[in-house]
Amino acid sequence: MEDSILVDNNQTKALTVGLLAWMVPGGGHFWQGRYVRGLILGGAVCAMFALGLYWGGHLYGLHNYGEMGPLAYVFGLCNLGNGLLYVFCLMADIGLLNKAYLATAEYGDRFLMVAGLLNYLAMLDAYDVARGRKV
Amino acid sequence: MRHFLIMCVYAAIVAFVFGAIGRETMRARIIYGLKVFGEFIGIALLLGWALYFLPY
Numbered sequence: 001m002e003d004s005i006l007v008d009n010n011q012t013k014a015l016t017v018g019l020l021a022w023m024v025p026g027g028g029h030f031w032q033g034r035y036v037r038g039l040i041l042g043g044a045v046c047a048m049f050a051l052g053l054y055w056g057g058h059l060y061g062l063h064n065y066g067e068m069g070p071l072a073y074v075f076g077l078c079n080l081g082n083g084l085l086y087v088f089c090l091m092a093d094i095g096l097l098n099k100a101y102l103a104t105a106e107y108g109d110r111f112l113m114v115a116g117l118l119n120y121l122a123m124l125d126a127y128d129v130a131r132g133r134k135v
Numbered sequence: 136m137r138h139f140l141i142m143c144v145y146a147a148i149v150a151f152v153f154g155a156i157g158r159e160t161m162r163a164r165i166i167y168g169l170k171v172f173g174e175f176i177g178i179a180l181l182l183g184w185a186l187y188f189l190p191y
Contacts, residue, residue: 040155044148051144107141114145118152125156135159 014130021126023083025119028126041122048115049085056099057108059089063096075109081116081123146175 021028026042029035060068060075068075079086089095095112099105128134154168 037155040151044151044155048145048148055141104137104141107138107145111145114149118149121152121156 010131014127017130018123018127021123022081022119025083025085025122028123029129032126032129034129037125041118041125045082045115045119045122046085048111048118049082052108052111052115053089053095055104055108055111056102057095057105057110057112058098059086059095059112060109061090075113078113078116081118081120082112083119086116142179143176146172146179149175 017028017031020031024042025045026038026040029038029041059079060072061079062072062076064072064076099108102108125134150168150172153171154164157171158164158167
């Protein structure tokens with residue numbers, strides 16, 4: 001009985017850490033005391049996101065459905081990995097304009113997507129650490 | 136040249152993250168990160184040369 005409660009608590013904690021890691025890049029590791037890893041992961045994701053915006057990339061989502069069709073879901077899912085950064089930019093109308101006239105706009109798009117995908121990886125890593133599968 | 140530099144920045148950031156989550160010890164992380172970075176750059180240059188000879 002106590003073992004099952006312990007497992008449930010561990011699972012709940014791991015899910016909370018995963019959610020936090022998704023919302024704030026590096027936050028899940030910080031919360032578990034892995035400050036250096038959290039700093040590296042959070043810094044890398046935020047730097048990539050900022051560079052993506054700087055180079056003229058734009059965020060995808062359902063607002064692109066009309067021009068792109070179902071592909072907007074795929075790209076939007078990649079961008080969604082940036083967590084609150086993505087949500088904030090959507091709400092503040094930052095990075096929604098397609099700047100295809102810039103030579104670096106395609107790079108910016110890829111940077112924004114890969115930043116989200118890297119944050120998904122960091123989120124899974126934080127979840128694994130919380131479950132005790134990784135150090 | 137700017138495109139190559141952007142690719143280097145991309146490879147460096149991804150190598151940082153892969154190194155941080157891919158291995159357990161600090162030494163192994165640094166080696167793995169450098170390996171990933173080198174592979175990104177090396178494969179990109181190889182593909183670049185391969186595509187150069189394609190007529191289309």
